[in-house]
Amino acid sequence: MNTPTGFKQRLASELSAMATHPAPAQAARNPARRLRLPFMIATVAAAAVAVAVVVPALSGAGDSPAYAVTQENDGSLVMDLKRGDGMPGxxxxxxxxxxxxxxxxxxxxxxxxxxxxxxxxxQREPVTYFDDDPGKARINPDRIRDGETLLIVAEFRNGEDTPFAVSDRLVLNVPACSVGGIGTLVAHP
Amino acid sequence: MPLLPRWATPPERRTRRAAPPRPDAAGFSAFYEENFNAVLGFVTRRTSNPQVAADLTADIFVAALEAAGQYDPKRGAPYAWLYGIARNVLASHYRGSAREQQVVARLNGHRLLDEEDIAALEERIDAQRAARELTQRHSALSEPLREVLDLVTVDGLTPREAAQVLGINRATVRSRLLRARRELGADRPSVLKDTESILEVVS
Incomplete structure (x- = not known):
């Protein structure tokens, strides 16, 4: 099993420093209560804010009943996979x-x-998802580097033609097949 | 009979009892060394985000350090105590994250990551995919049933160890596992297929 050794050592140092110089009682709250905005939720929330302020659909190119792609004026693309047969398009x-x-x-x-x-x-997370629509996602092209391919995997339940989950990751080589749930962010209804 | 489904990644097994947590730097360092992998396994079986995994790992150990002075061996083994803290940190993380988003954490684990750490975490997270799916499939169960089932099927604890972590007796663990089996079997046959071998251990 891979161990993030640098992280392990740095965390050990931080803990050692905390043990040597404990915080004053007032500050020593239960860390379970010292919560932060989780990375995952932060990303989705940021996307939601962006949706609210961005003038939508500068370009509606690529619309079909099976999929849609629109370009926002911040440079991001909003894709909407509505049916399985829309994947190639x-x-x-x-x-x-x-x-x-x-x-x-x-x-x-x-x-x-x-x-x-x-x-x-x-950590670059080129794709963020919309909570209420598993086939819809915002793509930030500037987070994809040369030589990388954005692999998107859509999952379908038996007999259904609309995706119930979509996930993504950046790859160097596109595989012939992939299991679902490949990303750090997965859209589920 | 395998404890975990064939496709699930087995969690790290404890080969010896962890040293008791102590609040001094040297004592806690030994405790940290013995338990780092177990805690990292606990979080990577529950999140697919390396940064969140790092944050949770840091939070769990900070909580353990702050509570180390109150550790009472009469109330359970060190691992049971630590799993209890881990469960609380995880629950608070999901429950309170939205409303407390402005609060700055004292120790943000993700800032301790470098690129190699992230790559190592990504590989580890990929390897734990099956276990995460198992926890997601259990989501239809009530919390008392789910937490027992997850500790046994996902974290690989024995029913006796799960009872210690949860502060309940073994009969209750046994009863909850049986109820979980009934509920999963009645509503979700595909899930029963994955978990029945585990549950047979305690039936």
Whole structure:
């Protein structure tokens, strides 16, 4: 099992310093109550704010009954995968709009499992999701570097044509298949 | 009979009892060394975000350090005490995150990460995917049933250890596991398939 050794050492040092110089009683609250905005929620909340202030749909190019892509005036793209048969068109449209993307249907039997992520890329989070629509997501192209491909995996329940979950990660090589749930942020209804 | 489904990543097993937590730097350092992997495993089986995993790990150990002086061995083994703290930190994290978003944490674990740490966490998180799915599938259960089931199926604790963590007796753990099996079996046959071998251990 991989160990984040640098993190382990730095945390040990911080704890040692705290043990050597304990905080005054007033400040020594239960850290469980010293909560922060979690990274995941922060990202989604930021996306929600952006939706509220951005003038939507500067370009409505690429709309079809199965998918839609709109470009916002902050440079981000909002994709909406409405049906499974829209995946190829959506992929093509994203490429046209400057995003190197590959869209796969989640396959639990995929022998290669989860494709390797570009090391260290999880903190860039090029995609944020909308709480109320699992097929809809905001893509920030400036968080995708040269040589990287945004892999998007959509999952469908048996007999349903609308995705119930979409996840993403940045990859260097696009796999032939992938299991679902590959990202650090996963959209679920 | 396997304790975990074939596809689930087995959690780290304790090969010896952890040293008791002590509030002094040297004493806590030994406790930290013995339990770092277990705590990191606990959080990466529950979150898929490396930064959140780092924050939670830091919060759990800070909470443990602050409470170390009150540790009473008569009330349970060190690991049970630590798992109890971990559960509370996790619960508070999800319950209060939105309303307390302006509060600045004293020790933000994610600021201690470098790129290599993040890559290591990402690999670890990928390896724990099956265990996270299991916890998500249990989400339909009531909290008392889910917490027992998760400690046994996801964290690999024995029913006796789970009873210590939760501060309940073994008969109650046994009863909750049986109820969980009934509920999962009645409503979600696919989940029963994944968990029945585990639950048979205690039935």
């Amino acid at each position: 959506l992929e093509k449209q994203l490429k046209k709009m400057g995003v190197r993307a590959a869209i796969l249907k989640g396959d639990e039997d995929c022998a290669t499992g989860i494709p390797p992520m570009v090391p260290g890329s999880s």
